[in-house]
Amino acid sequence: MSPRSAASPDSPGSPAPAITTPGRLEHLLALLCLLGALVWQIQAVTISWSSTALPGNSFRQTQTAHSTHFIIAEDNYDLAYPTPILGRPWSIPMEFPLYQWTVAWITQHGDLSMTEVARTVSLVCFYATLPAFWLLLGLAGVPVARRWWCLIPVLLSPVNILYGRAFLIETMALCFAAWFVLSFALMLRRRSLCWLVATGVFGALAGLTKATTLLAAGLPCAAIGLTPFIRALRERNPREALVLVGWGAAAALPAFIATWWWTHFADATKALNPIGRILRSDNLTGFNFGQNLFADRFSIDRWTQLARQWELGLLPPLLIVVLALIAATLAGRLRWAALLCLATFLGTQAIFPNLYSIHDYYFVAIAGVAALGWGLALSGLAERSRWTRLPALGLLALVAGLQIQTFNEHYRAGMVRGSSGDNLTNGLLQLTEDNEVLIIAGDEWSSVIPYYAQRRALMLAFGTIYDPAVLDEAFAKLDPNEVAGLVLVRDQRGNDALVEHVMRAFDITREPMLRLDYADVYFTQRVMSELLPADANPNDVGGDPVQVYADTMKGATVETANLTKRQQRLFANLSPLPDRFYFEFGPAVLNTTDGMLINAHPTTRLWFTPPPGATSLLVEYGMFDSVWQNDYMDTDGATLIVERLAADGTVENLFQRHINPRGNEAHRPMQILRLPLQLAPDDKLLIRSDPGPEGRKNFDWFYIRDIVIE
Numbered sequence: 001m002s003p004r005s006a007a008s009p010d011s012p013g014s015p016a017p018a019i020t021t022p023g024r025l026e027h028l029l030a031l032l033c034l035l036g037a038l039v040w041q042i043q044a045v046t047i048s049w050s051s052t053a054l055p056g057n058s059f060r061q062t063q064t065a066h067s068t069h070f071i072i073a074e075d076n077y078d079l080a081y082p083t084p085i086l087g088r089p090w091s092i093p094m095e096f097p098l099y100q101w102t103v104a105w106i107t108q109h110g111d112l113s114m115t116e117v118a119r120t121v122s123l124v125c126f127y128a129t130l131p132a133f134w135l136l137l138g139l140a141g142v143p144v145a146r147r148w149w150c151l152i153p154v155l156l157s158p159v160n161i162l163y164g165r166a167f168l169i170e171t172m173a174l175c176f177a178a179w180f181v182l183s184f185a186l187m188l189r190r191r192s193l194c195w196l197v198a199t200g201v202f203g204a205l206a207g208l209t210k211a212t213t214l215l216a217a218g219l220p221c222a223a224i225g226l227t228p229f230i231r232a233l234r235e236r237n238p239r240e241a242l243v244l245v246g247w248g249a250a251a252a253l254p255a256f257i258a259t260w261w262w263t264h265f266a267d268a269t270k271a272l273n274p275i276g277r278i279l280r281s282d283n284l285t286g287f288n289f290g291q292n293l294f295a296d297r298f299s300i301d302r303w304t305q306l307a308r309q310w311e312l313g314l315l316p317p318l319l320i321v322v323l324a325l326i327a328a329t330l331a332g333r334l335r336w337a338a339l340l341c342l343a344t345f346l347g348t349q350a351i352f353p354n355l356y357s358i359h360d361y362y363f364v365a366i367a368g369v370a371a372l373g374w375g376l377a378l379s380g381l382a383e384r385s386r387w388t389r390l391p392a393l394g395l396l397a398l399v400a401g402l403q404i405q406t407f408n409e410h411y412r413a414g415m416v417r418g419s420s421g422d423n424l425t426n427g428l429l430q431l432t433e434d435n436e437v438l439i440i441a442g443d444e445w446s447s448v449i450p451y452y453a454q455r456r457a458l459m460l461a462f463g464t465i466y467d468p469a470v471l472d473e474a475f476a477k478l479d480p481n482e483v484a485g486l487v488l489v490r491d492q493r494g495n496d497a498l499v500e501h502v503m504r505a506f507d508i509t510r511e512p513m514l515r516l517d518y519a520d521v522y523f524t525q526r527v528m529s530e531l532l533p534a535d536a537n538p539n540d541v542g543g544d545p546v547q548v549y550a551d552t553m554k555g556a557t558v559e560t561a562n563l564t565k566r567q568q569r570l571f572a573n574l575s576p577l578p579d580r581f582y583f584e585f586g587p588a589v590l591n592t593t594d595g596m597l598i599n600a601h602p603t604t605r606l607w608f609t610p611p612p613g614a615t616s617l618l619v620e621y622g623m624f625d626s627v628w629q630n631d632y633m634d635t636d637g638a639t640l641i642v643e644r645l646a647a648d649g650t651v652e653n654l655f656q657r658h659i660n661p662r663g664n665e666a667h668r669p670m671q672i673l674r675l676p677l678q679l680a681p682d683d684k685l686l687i688r689s690d691p692g693p694e695g696r697k698n699f700d701w702f703y704i705r706d707i708v709i710e
Contacts, residue, residue: 021383022145030148034155037400041155044407045123045165052115053420054167055411057361061167062451064100068114068167069454071097071104073434080269085447087437087458088477092276093266096208099169118167125171126164130154132178133372139185140337142379149382149396150375156403157367159313159360162411170364173210176202177217177365184221184251188228188244196251203255211259212288212355213365216348220369221252223340274473275445278462287354296353305357306349312410313363314370315402323374323395330388331380338380341373374399421452424519428453428487429596430569430589431514431523431531436484439502441465442492442519449487465498475505485523488512493520530566554586557605572596574707578606579684590703597624597703600689602638604702607645608685610677610709617642619673619687620705627701628661628668635662636692638702642675647682658692670705677709685709 022030054061063083070082070090080091081100102121107114130151137147154160163170180202187195206214225248232240267280277283290296307317314320327338345366349356356362375396382392421429428438428449437456440449445461458478464470483506488495499522502508509528512520523531559580560568570587571577573596581587582605590597600621621640627633637660644652655675659667679685689702 022143027145030145034148034152037152037155040404041161044161044412045119047412047415049119050113050116051420052113054115055414056162056166057168057359058448059446060359060361062447063094064169065114065118065167066447066451067097068100068103068107068118069451070456071100072107072114075108077101077104079265083447084456085445085450085459086273086275086461087474089269089272090456092270092273092279094279095169095210096262098205098209099172102172103167115167119165122163122168122171123165125175126160129171129175129178129368132175132182133368136178136182136185137372137376139182139189140334140376142334142337142376143383146375146379146382149393150372150379152396153371153374153399153403154368156400156407157314157371158403158407158411159363159367161407162313162415163361163364166361168361168364169209170213170361173206173213174365174368176206176209177213178368180206180214180255181217181220181224185224187251188225188247191247196247199251200254203252204258207255207259208262210365211263212352212362214255214259215351216344216365216369218252219344219347220340223343274470274477275459275461275464288352290353297350299353302353302357306353309356309360309363312406313360314367315374315399315406319399319402320370320374323377323399326381326395327373327377330384331377332384334376334380334383338373338376341369341376345370345373424487424514424516424521425449425452426590426596427514427516428455428484428521431566432484432527433566433569435482436527437478437482438484438487439506440487440489441495441498442489449489455484460498465492465495468501471501472505475502478506480506480524481526483524484527485513485521488520488522490518493518527566530564553581553583555582555584557582570598573598573705574606576608576611576709578608580607581605584697597705600702600704602689602691602697602700602702604689604704606687606707608687608707608709610679610683610685612681614679614709615677616710617673617675617677617685618706618708619675620670620707621673622670622703622705623659623661623667624701624703625661625668627699633662633699633701635699635701636660636694636696637662637667638692638700639690640671640673640702641686641688641690642673643686643688644679645684645686646680660692 048055054065063085066085067081067083070084071077074082076082078091079097080089080093081097082090083092083094084090086092099121103114103118106112106121107117110117112120133151133154134147137150138144142150180199183195183199183202186192187199203214206217225244229241229244232238232244263281267282270276270279296302310317310320315323324342327335327342331338348366352362378392378396378399381395382389425448429452432438432453432455434454437458438450438453439458439460441460443449443459445459447457450457450459458474460471460474464474486499486502486506486508488498492498499508499510502522503510507525508522509525511522513523513528514521557580560571560577561579563570568577570589571581582603583600584603585599585601588599590599619640619642623635623638627635637658639656639658641653642655644654646652654677655673657671657673659671661667687704687707689700689704691697691700
């Protein structure tokens with residue numbers, strides 16, 4: 001392939017030097033490599049797709065998820081949307097809730113779970129960013145084939161894979177910001193009112209979704225606007241300079257107005273909350289931009305922290321430096337475009353040094369820009385001559401390989417084995433009601449416990465524990481009848497002064513009723529009276545009321561109608577509720593990545609009265625993964641049996657299946673039974689778990705997630 005001359009549309013002044021442009025073979029190879037990268041990226045982002053675990057920054061993801069959960073639960077699409085973690089009023093709006101509203105609306109009107117919808121929305125936004133990047137590369141004069149090359153490191157960036165499917169606003173903000181930059185560039189180039197409107201819309205949406213991402217997009221826009229402005233001044237054309245200023249100001253105004261309006265609205269809403277008022281924008285300026293103008297931006301420790309983020313989410317810092325040197329010295333006509341991308345990458349971190357050094361997900365806003373800069377640098381190197389093309393492609397392959405290796409080493413395992421709650425959140429979900437509130441101390445304002453427990457919370461954050469006046473103000477806004485109890489986490493365990501304070505306000509027990517490795521839970525006397533048998537003493541339950549009421553039902557046939565409403569939560573996933581039940585080892589519910597699972601270890605019996613006209617049965621069941629993952633668990637499996645009990649005493653076996661995941665991989669995922677029913681009006685159903693063929697019950701850890709008779 002011989003060198004051919006091509007000129008960049010943006011080349012200032014003299015004609016572009018001769019460049020080596022890609023031929024047909026390179027076009028085909030580039031497209032195939034991009035498709036290969038896309039296939040690999042899709043399999044990576046869809047790991048544990050249906051799991052409710054939120055790997056990555058769980059603090060921020062659960063906050064977004066918690067808001068969305070309550071938007072759905074309350075059908076509440078107010079601007080002051082619910083984030084019920086800091087007490088009443090329940091709204092402490094951070095970003096404009098476009099992402100949360102989108103996820104909530106699709107969840108309400110579709111068949112996917114909330115988490116699946118959130119991941120889908122995030123991925124769609126990420127993929128919608130790629131056409132904007134592709135067109136921006138075109139404006140920089142990159143040939144089509146090498147635009148495909150440039151998009152490969154964008155797709156394979158580890159931070160983009162981890163957070164490209166996260167329950168976060170990041171990719172939606174990135175999408176709006178990328179189209180904002182493209183629209184701005186086309187507006188200045190074409191002086192088009194249509195592109196001016198597009199710039200205003202995308203800028204406003206980016207600012208509303210995430211202001212820090214909009215500011216990151218403002219850096220390339222400033223460079224794009226300054227280039228012709230400086231040229232006009234050099235050519236002594238003040239009229240052209242003023243026209244450019246006018247276009248730029250008109251384009252930026254909607255974004256400024258939208259961001260200003262939302263910030264003031266959010267601040268006014270937060271001010272109504274005794275604890276949430278500390279989250280107003282004026283209180284967060286130092287946190288967002290750094291406390292010290294120079295120390296935060298020129299600190300070796302700070303940039304060491306940032307370099308660590310690069311290593312985990314992007315590329316090894318040394319390779320980033322090498323690519324920057326290539327951009328500065330060997331990228332030819334693409335040098336300035338590559339350097340602009342890298343300057344945006346570094347400049348954004350210099351503006352927000354604290355945010356980027358402690359929050360890896362913030363890099364979603366600039367990881368793609370950095371990757372474009374590397375692609376531009378290598379494209380510029382490739383077109384210098386036929387002899388530099390192969391080293392450029394080799395470096396691109398190295399970049400892609402290191403990105404895949406970094407993802408596999410640091411993120412893949414966490415996405416496979418991510419945790420969705422624990423014994424604490426499982427217990428709180430099982431023992432408290434949907435409309436109840438938990439007071440939580442020792443976990444700052446993290447939404448992890450409230451989200452996985454699916455409860456509103458008053459998190460005693462920001463030193464509130466030591467401010468009796470703020471405590472009393474926050475407590476006064478709660479109805480005592482809605483408070484379920486106090487949760488003391490980690491170093492707050494044993495805080496007797498706080499326990500006494502909460503006792504006076506909400507009549508909690510003096511001793512913790514639920515003791516776990518890292519938390520103590522004190523329930524209110526009202527909750528304990530509804531939870532325990534009538535003759536039980538709340539102060540003598542041994543730190544585990546779950547076990548107390550489970551023990552009272554162990555190995556006995558129990559009428560469901562005799563349970564309190566709170567105890568009936570055991571069967572929240574069963575429709576209808578069973579008439580009576582028998583658990584040889586006592587009932588229990590576990591919160592897992594597959595949802596709430598009833599531990600139905602053989603022998604378990606569940607008797608049902610089908611609703612009138614019922615024609616189908618759904619049972620989701622299986623055995624816990626630990627059964628086949630641990631060699632010492634020598635189970636012979638378990639058996640699910642469904643029987644029809646006729647009014648005359650006749651018993652008909654409708655279904656029977658033995659599963660043993662130790663010996664059969666097909667039995668390891670959750671099993672689904674869909675059974676058509678033909679029932680007489682007075683028929684009952686018995687659903688039971690029995691041991692395996694050898695009759696042994698050791699490690700027969702069988703579960704049932706859902707039973708639906710309709």
